[in-house]
Amino acid sequence: MKRVLLIIAGGIAAFKALELIRLLRKSGHGVTCVLTDHGGQFVTPLSLQALSENKVYRELFSLTDESEMGHIQLSRSADLVVVAPATANILAKMAAGLADDLASTVLLATDKPVLVAPAMNVRMWLHPATQANMKSLAARGVQVIGPDEGAMACNEFGPGRMSEPPAILTAIEALLAPPARPLDGRHVIVTSGPTHEPIDPVRYIANRSSGRQGHAIAAALAALGARVTLISGPVSVPDPSGVSVHRVESAREMLDACQAALPADAAVFAAAVADWRVANASDGKIKKQPGAAAPALALIPNPDILATIAAAGPNRPRLVVGFAAETDDLLANAQGKLVRKNADFIVANDVSPETGIMGGAENAVHLISAAGVETWPRLAKEAVAARLAARIAEALT
Numbered sequence: 001m002k003r004v005l006l007i008i009a010g011g012i013a014a015f016k017a018l019e020l021i022r023l024l025r026k027s028g029h030g031v032t033c034v035l036t037d038h039g040g041q042f043v044t045p046l047s048l049q050a051l052s053e054n055k056v057y058r059e060l061f062s063l064t065d066e067s068e069m070g071h072i073q074l075s076r077s078a079d080l081v082v083v084a085p086a087t088a089n090i091l092a093k094m095a096a097g098l099a100d101d102l103a104s105t106v107l108l109a110t111d112k113p114v115l116v117a118p119a120m121n122v123r124m125w126l127h128p129a130t131q132a133n134m135k136s137l138a139a140r141g142v143q144v145i146g147p148d149e150g151a152m153a154c155n156e157f158g159p160g161r162m163s164e165p166p167a168i169l170t171a172i173e174a175l176l177a178p179p180a181r182p183l184d185g186r187h188v189i190v191t192s193g194p195t196h197e198p199i200d201p202v203r204y205i206a207n208r209s210s211g212r213q214g215h216a217i218a219a220a221l222a223a224l225g226a227r228v229t230l231i232s233g234p235v236s237v238p239d240p241s242g243v244s245v246h247r248v249e250s251a252r253e254m255l256d257a258c259q260a261a262l263p264a265d266a267a268v269f270a271a272a273v274a275d276w277r278v279a280n281a282s283d284g285k286i287k288k289q290p291g292a293a294a295p296a297l298a299l300i301p302n303p304d305i306l307a308t309i310a311a312a313g314p315n316r317p318r319l320v321v322g323f324a325a326e327t328d329d330l331l332a333n334a335q336g337k338l339v340r341k342n343a344d345f346i347v348a349n350d351v352s353p354e355t356g357i358m359g360g361a362e363n364a365v366h367l368i369s370a371a372g373v374e375t376w377p378r379l380a381k382e383a384v385a386a387r388l389a390a391r392i393a394e395a396l397t
């Protein structure tokens with residue numbers, strides 16, 4: 001059973017809160033009511049208590065309430081906080097962060113999603129103060145339903161009527177629904193971080209990849225329900241939770257781990273794999289000899305992990321996503337890579353030092369597919385990951 005904490009403020013639409021409680025109970029949800037002082041002028045605690053089959057809370061400083069359930073606990077005990085009706089006054093208090101009665105204190109203390117159903121005279125609703133308050137509440141993630149337009153109790157006409165209880169119930173149930181998990185039952189391989197290519201047992205060639213983007217992608221895919229195998233080069237970012245992590249060092253180890261993790265529904269190759277490794281890597285530490293020339297390092301190509309896994313065959317994942325980190329001719333190079341490597345998507349980013357992308361917190365990418373090029377705005381790497389995970393889910397369903 002989901003629990004709703006319903007705050008009823010002092011508006012004429014408070015009578016509709018009674019119908020809302022009845023609908024919520026009928027749909028199997030638990031309801032606890034908080035009534036403002038002025039709300040108590042419109043509906044009685046007795047009606048709320050009878051319909052919700054629960055104690056009604058009114059006083060911030062009620063000793064009994066504090067011993068039974070303090071205001072902090074009250075603000076956290078529900079799955080969702082709903083304000084219906086939400087008066088101009090309570091919306092202004094929420095926007096300003098005031099906490100001068102039980103309702104506003106609960107709203108400031110809650111860690112749960114909040115839905116408001118504004119209800120007021122049309123002038124009050126259209127007043128720049130109310131509109132500015134609504135804007136700042138929306139920016140903070142407060143959900144809003146209504147108000148509707150129509151005839152009002154005050155004989156005026158316009159926006160300001162509280163939404164009808166069935167519509168509020170629908171909005172509540174959308175917010176209470178468990179998050180969509182479109183990748184449930186899917187297996188996705190993600191590579192992340194740099195590779196280290198040994199010169200000798202203590203020295204290696206590496207690159208500046210931090211693993212932040214690849215790890216964020218693994219976390220975003222797991223959040224959509226995927227079983228994620230994250231194959232990571234040496235990084236210092238923490239392991240994402242709910243993901244199976246395999247640590248590797250070199251490109252060859254990364255390829256082996258990818259092949260061992262198949263079959264998969266999708267594979268995302270976000271790791272910055274070294275293109276070359278040292279051909280003549282030494283088994284022992286190369287000694288500096290007085291007067292001797294510096295050792296010459298001969299490089300040979302590493303296996304191409306993206307092209308190997310994306311090549312047609314029975315084990316090819318249905319969707320293969322490659323990354324193109326370029327400093328020049330980004331789009332042309334990325335489009336070439338899409339075709340040459342047989343990938344389905346290429347995520348292209350400009351890693352010139354002035355972009356601050358390599359190792360940074362943000363990324364600005366283009367998503368390239370057979371359908372064309374999509375340019376995404378510069379976003380936090382987590383936000384890029386969430387968008388990409390959603391696109392992968394779309395492509396697999």
Ligand SMILES: Cc1cc2nc3c(=O)[nH]c(=O)nc-3n(C[C@H](O)[C@H](O)[C@H](O)COP(=O)(O)O)c2cc1C
Nearest residue numbers: 009010011012013036038039087088089090119120
């Ligand atoms: C008859 C009557 C009806 C009212 N209806 C509303 C209303 O629909 N919306 C609103 O924002 N304020 C309305 N008010 C004004 C609020 O009751 C007043 O702003 C009050 O301070 C709100 O307190 P609260 O937000 O703590 O409940 C009404 C006042 C009266 C006397």
